[in-house]
Amino acid sequence: ExxxxxxxxxxxxxxxxxxxxxxxxxxxxxxxxxxxxxxxxxxxxxxxxxxxxxxxxxxxxxxxxxxxxxxxxxxxxxxxxxxxxxxxxxxxxxxxxxxxxxxxxxxxxxxxxxxxxxxxxxxxxxxCSIQSYVPALTPLLSYGIKAVVATTFQAISGAGKTFETMPEIIDNVIPFISGEEEKSEKEPLKIWGKVMDGRIIPVDSPVISAQCIRVPVTNGHLAAVSVSFERKPSKEDIIKAWSEFRGEPQELGLPHAPKQFITYFEEPNRPQSGLDRNIYGGMGITVGRLREDNIFDFKFVCLSHNTLRGAxxxxxxxxxxxxxxxxxx
The missing domain is CATH 3.40.50.720 (NAD(P)-binding Rossmann-like Domain)
Incomplete structure (x- = not known):
């Protein structure tokens, strides 16, 4: 209350x-x-x-x-x-x-x-920028993630804006969001870190390269991700890992926990911000377009609601x- x-x-x-x-x-x-x-x-x-x-x-x-x-x-x-x-x-x-x-x-x-x-x-x-791809990468850590390239396409609500207060975003994208790329590259390393001697020690890998772009969308941060592994899984292994991943909120049945934390779409044109950001009340993560990459091992697209799941x-x-x-x- x-x-x-x-x-x-x-x-x-x-x-x-x-x-x-x-x-x-x-x-x-x-x-x-x-x-x-x-x-x-x-x-x-x-x-x-x-x-x-x-x-x-x-x-x-x-x-x-x-x-x-x-x-x-x-x-x-x-x-x-x-x-x-x-x-x-x-x-x-x-x-x-x-x-x-x-x-x-x-x-x-x-x-x-x-x-x-x-x-x-x-x-x-x-x-909020990392809360689509960090959930998608976490179930794959056991395969030894070596490198990640993540390009985020971030909604205007992340800047506290609407189309009325940010008219410059209409029919436009802005390829810079102050401070976001450093956060997007470094914060996952603390999240994947360990508690030792009364402090959290971040991991030192994988290497993450991020670009953060503001797009004309009200809500929903989407990320295009490429990833390479020490031990390359199959496409089926990755989808299985996503589908089976559960955390303590799911095990405990917390009121705001999505029943399915990560939802994978087989359709080639999903996830979409307008269609999929509100899955499980805006608390679920959606992933799609998993396929092999010519430089990395795999690439995919993922989406989270930036003001709900992300905030x-x-x-x-x-x-x-x-x-x-x-x-x-």
């Missing part, structure tokens, strides 16, 4: 409806109950603490300000599930895709010792898994 909404001091005291007037970008609205809630001052941590058990954090501030804010909430014994990038590379902060690296929750105890907390901690979500929905699923594993006790 949403029990409090907090923002900057300039929005504090307003109803949520008034605070977001003229700025709401989603295609769906919010309930009257949410709209009539008074917005709290996010910097008044003790005031917020009276209303909440956990905090979801997504703020427009500098990285240093975000790190300070999130650590202050954690030190106030409020667990923080963050959509921000500021703490993604903090060594004792897990960066979670719930189906893939829930084992990284083990580092939370070391983080609590550093922060001096009993209940408070921070966990983050990775960048808010993934954060909620992370919270559900933390709850089931007793981290909010």
């Amino acid at each position: 949403i029990t409090a909404l907090a923002a900057s001091a300039s929005s504090s005291g307003k109803t949520y409806r008034d605070a977001v007037s003229g700025r709401w970008k989603m295609h769906v609205g919010f309930s009257d109950r949410i709209g009539s809630m008074n917005v709290l001052d996010a910097s008044d941590i003790e005031g917020v603490k009276e209303h909440v058990d956990i905090v979801f954090c997504a703020v427009d501030m500098s990285k240093d300000e975000i790190k300070k804010l999130e650590e202050e909430y954690a030190r106030a014994e409020i667990p923080v599930i963050s959509n921000n990038s500021a703490n993604r590379w903090t060594e004792d902060v897990p960066m979670i895709i719930p189906e893939i690296n829930a084992a990284h929750f083990d580092v939370i105890e070391a983080q609590k010792k550093r922060l001096g907390t009993k209940r408070g901690f921070i966990t983050t979500k990775p960048n 808010a929905g993934g954060a909620v699923e992370t919270a559900e898994l933390l709850y089931k594993k007793g981290y909010f006790d």
